[in-house]
Amino acid sequence: MARYLVGRLLSLVFVLFVVSLITFTLMRSVPGGPFDEGKQRLPDAAKANILRKYGLDQPIHVQYVKYMWSALHLDFGIPYQVPTETVTSLIAKTWFITFQVGMMTVTLAFGTGILLGAIAAYRRGSWIDTGVTFLSMLGTTLPNFVVALWLILGFAYGLKILPSGGWNEPNDWLIPGVFSKNWVLPVLAYALLPMAVVARYTRASIVDALQSDYVRTARAKGLRDRSILTRHVLKNAAIPMVTALGPIIPDLITGSIFIEAVFRIPGLGKYFVTSTFNRDYPMIMALILLIALLWGVTYIITDLAYVALDPRVRLGGTMK
């Protein structure tokens, strides 16, 4: 097991290296740079000064090697957008908030999604099932910023029971330190899509498991439904779910620019977009590597979970 893990982590490092190379090449081949020439043309000398300030005047391979060498020392440079901080401290500061939003969304989406999916699977064909399927469809098709705006118009400006934005604002704590009114709308808007996806997958997996022979045998043996659910169905349904739904988590915890912009949450999400528009090369690179790292780790975890759930599967994916 330990050997397997080490192998996977080493391959992850290799993946990160390849990702960094591709990212670097792509972002430097896009026209424009971290300077603005919206009005008149900058004199050539002025432009050279700007490029020199950002370290962009050196040959490209030199820049790459310099950057990767510092990155190995966990120094990702200084973001052009916030020159008074380092990339690491900026990401730490803003991701802290985005992570909160993301984890609450994961909890809500997975918790509710699995519950709804299981109920719909057990009451297949009933109006509950139809309802859940319909809600899933809505959740998958409605864009989250549209839902966000509706929620704001309805609850913040219409009924005036919830704030229109902000995060952990001092005036918006319902139970100080434990629950804030700021959490409700953003998490709701953000969780709708993943909730729908989770519910659909859960329903399908459980329906599939319910129709299998071992469940029929268990019922014939006289086991109660609840025992069947906990001892057999959930574990078997979890296998395809983990593989399909695991990657949703890194997606959610890195935030959504739409949700953060509309609800005025000072998180990491906006930097994914603004870094590209502003050609903030250090930030772009750090963010891409972060995402690659999270996804890589998620896949390792899901692969391990797969082994844990299904005793027939050996580490490395082969069957016993």
Added chain:
Amino acid sequence: MSKNREWIVLCLIVLLSMIVSACAPAATPAPPPAAPKAAEPTKAPEPTKAPEPTKAPEPTKAPEPTKAPEPTKAPEPTKAPEPTKAPAPVADTTVFGAKLPTDAAPYNMQTWVEPCDIKGNHITFDFQVQVYQRFCLGDLFQDQLVNLDKDFNVIPNSAEKWEVSKDGLTWTFYIKKGLQWSDGTPLTAQDYEATFRYLPDPKHAWDFAWFYAGVLKNWDEIVAGEKPTTELGVKAVDDYTLQFTTKVPWPAFPAMMQFGFGLSKKQMEKYGPLYNSKVETSLSSGPFKLAKLEPGKTIELVANDKYKGFRPPKLQKLTAVYMDMSTAFAAFQNKEIDHLGYEAISPADMDIIQKDPVLSKNYFPHFGDFRTDYLVMDTYNKPFNDINVRKAFAKAVDRESIVKNVLTPIKGMPAYAFLMPGYPASDKERKLKDLQNYDCKAAKDLLAKAGYLDGKGFPKLEMWLRNEGPAWQAVFQAVAASISSCLGVQIDVSNKDYKVYMDALNAKPTKLTFGAVSYGMDFLDPSNMLGIWLSTGRHSWKNDQFDKLVKDASSLTADPAKRMQMFMDAEKILVDDVGGIFIDHRWAGDLFQPYILGDCFRKPDSIGVAAWHWGNDWCWGDFYVSKDVMNVKTYRNK
């Protein structure tokens, strides 16, 4: 590990992470920001017909540029008596000891909230540090050397008067005595000298380095690293006398000092030029000082009680709330913000404003920065190297119809020349109209003369747009359609990323064959607006006669009337030779809450336009909140 134990470990990890996420810690204790609160709707407006929106002003008088410096009288500031110690806050008295107007709300309600783009790229408050990366509510920590009055005349600000030498190369500005920083130290000419020397410094890499190119002595050499910054044509002769030396005579120099801000020499040396980006090191000689800075969340400024300049504010606190600009109008309607600029108002929102009896009375259109939208072409290569093709395109655009139906008259007026009527040397009487007016038949003939009868053989074109919003995309789509339908040529419209666009436009040789772009003035003189068409600029168009006229006129000191005529002649060449195809001039505008008052924008200028004009920074000393705000639920009275 047995499979059971692995399963248990996995469950524990999932459970732990759920617990961790649920126990989100409280925010770091910070003074409560002016969190915009939901507000009660005001009384239902009377169901009378919505009045006409403020008509687009008829520009009858062109604002005159600065003549040989005779500074006009500064607008009357609220006289602030010298307080011996900081006066205790009284409801109807400002922190400067001045009495608020009789119809004003109590001093603690004299607050102002405006929206700030959450996607903005901001690092500094100061123009002199980086122009394109300024925080909202920027440039309030210093008074620049001059300012502009409602009629765009240059008026004294921190400089009480100025004069120019006989040869036109040396400008002497006399700094007012008694101005000071928020720590009590005096503001002197050395602060300005240090700031101006910082501008061309290669290590600074200022993003506006083109601004003084060819104007200040040794600017270009210093930017190129050939001379030290001490050689710049700026000198503090004594504590209150500042002298500038220009490369050529430059009558527009006082107008450029609208951007003559002076950072604190002391703070720059101690903490670097970004000293204003931290509350602890921020120092202000302007009407406000920094109270809170949380980028991405909120910015708070409070009245600077040590301020001795000419615009002591009646407002006590300014707040900028970061938000997505698509939600700004809704926030305005909900009374969470007090002011909204026209850029954040979508066509649908503008519709609501014009139909609403209260909102329409509180939207103030004005010239803004005299911005003109135009089509730019690569005239050095086919097909636009042929004047007949350019003229054909110019005459194929039905500007009147597009402005009336697509843009709407409240947002712009048709353009037949580059300078917006009202700008100095502009074609007020529309004498140039015939050169680029809509005449489809003539356009077709011109295209045929160029060898493309009915558009046959004409290459397919892609019109690039510079990251335009939906309103301007519609306008330029209409322009492309107008040309296509008249001439039979194929034009695709493509909205490009801002930097990709500018990179292509500014490249020499240009990579942009055909595109739409705009330009707004930097200072009020034709040498600025017409100067961008010089062959050394960003456009791929060259006319030696134009170049000579503009260069000579820019430096002409002796005869102001002749100078203006030279600029007008140059513009005629530009329009006739179709350096650009001019589409429209934009009407800027501001939307205010009805309880925000101030003569500076509610009383009209000399041609009858009531608005917050560009360059009227003294308005910050004029704004105040009226008593009416007490009858309305805003963020002030939650």
